[in-house]
Amino acid sequence: MLTPRFGGALRHAAQLHRNQTRKGTTTPYISHLMAVSALVLEHGGDEDQAIAGLLHDAIEDAGETRESLEKVYGARVARIVEECSDCDGTEPRPDWTTRKRGYIDAIAAKSDDAVLVTGCDKLHNAESILADFHATGPAVFERFTAGRDGTLWYYDTLATALAGRAPADLAARLRRIVSGLLDAAEAA
Incomplete structure (x- = not known):
């Protein structure tokens, strides 16, 4: 069961x-x-994990700090959000490639x-x-810093x-979607 804490996190997000x-x-x-x-909830997550799902971009994109999140939601939620961030939100950010390579490299050591x-x-x-690709075609990639x-x-x-770390059904679904995206981009 979700508690009022979840509703507070939704309002906060x-x-x-x-x-x-x-x-x-x-x-x-x-x-x-x-x-x-x-x-997160559909894949068996608990309330802390679901709250972290709501707040996963709070540090990276909205100026929150781990400390401020910990004060309101506890150490576990704050740690998850921090682990899900590819930077600490300060400017200037490292370039896109550096951030994304670091994020991928960190997956092996992330908490479950x-x-x-x-x-x-x-x-x-x-x-x-x-x-969006199916709706607009290859132009969808123009939205992204790294392009197609x-x-x-x-x-x-x-x-x-994530294939070796995420729950099997989640990892398989992600792989199916990404393969579909790769196939669609290749065919375009």
């Missing part, structure tokens, strides 16, 4: 990301955070909690990219890295 939209769309960013949290949230985050992102090749490399490499 909505407030933190209130002015953000999904990359290249008008879709409110909170939709992604809710989807990640739902995927963070692997679950990471897998759900990347699954929802990949599903969204594939759906970098985006495909990132998700393919992530799916491989």
Whole structure:
């Protein structure tokens, strides 16, 4: 059962990301955070993991700190969110390739909690990219810093890295989606 703490985290996430939209769309960013949290719950996650799903971009993209999250949600949630961040939110950020390579390299050492949230985050992102690809074609990659090749490399490499760590059904679903994205991009 989810407690009022989850509702508070949902409100907190909505407030933190209130002015953000999904990359290249008008879709409110909170939709992604809710989807990640739902995927966490669907894959057996508990309330702390689901809260971390709602807040997984709070440090990286919304200026929160591990300390502020720990004060409100506890050490476990704060640790998961920190592990799911590819940078600490300070500027200037390292370049995209450095951040993403570091993120992938860190998967082997992430806690099981963070692997679950990471897998759900990347699954929802990949599903969204594939759906947008089917709607708009290769132009979808113009939204991303790394363009077509970098985006495909990132998700393919992530799916491989998560295959040995994430729950089997989650890893298999991510691989199917990423393979579909690779096939669609190759055919275009």
